[in-house]
Amino acid sequence: MTHDEDPHLRVQRSFDRQGLMQHWGAKVQSVGVGECVLSLPYSDKVTQQQGAFHGGAIGALADIAAGYAALTQAPHGMEVVSVEYKINFLAGCQGGELRARGRVIKAGKRIIVTSAEVVHVAPDGTETACATLQQTVMPVPKHY
Numbered sequence: 001m002t003h004d005e006d007p008h009l010r011v012q013r014s015f016d017r018q019g020l021m022q023h024w025g026a027k028v029q030s031v032g033v034g035e036c037v038l039s040l041p042y043s044d045k046v047t048q049q050q051g052a053f054h055g056g057a058i059g060a061l062a063d064i065a066a067g068y069a070a071l072t073q074a075p076h077g078m079e080v081v082s083v084e085y086k087i088n089f090l091a092g093c094q095g096g097e098l099r100a101r102g103r104v105i106k107a108g109k110r111i112i113v114t115s116a117e118v119v120h121v122a123p124d125g126t127e128t129a130c131a132t133l134q135q136t137v138m139p140v141p142k143h144y
Helices: 007-015 019-024 055-071
Strands: 027-032 035-041 078-089 097-107 112-121 127-141
Touching (some): 007 027, 007 055, 019 055, 055 097, 055 112, 055 127
Antiparallel strands (some): 027 035, 035 097, 097 112, 112 127
């Protein structure tokens, strides 16, 4: 990344193109070099049959937060795509919102290793660890 690129603007421009995140009402909360925080409000769009956040929604949020942390360290003109990730679900949660904090562990030339921690924030502000993810992403040419 060049020194004149704003990491938040770079991430927000890409995030705005993600139909899934827009449909679910997710938001970019903060971005720094090597870090990205996203939030996802509770709604019937992101639940499983018992009313808790669906694992697929949790995984997608963590994947995207970690991926955008990587994007802040990818070369200019590049995007990133997930190569793989492993996620551990720690608790089922309802109501409130999820917050996923992605961070870069190591940024290499060909791959970037990241992690994400997902917490549930209840309406009263109580936070519960919800999931943890480790991911590998790869820089690819940006085609838009």
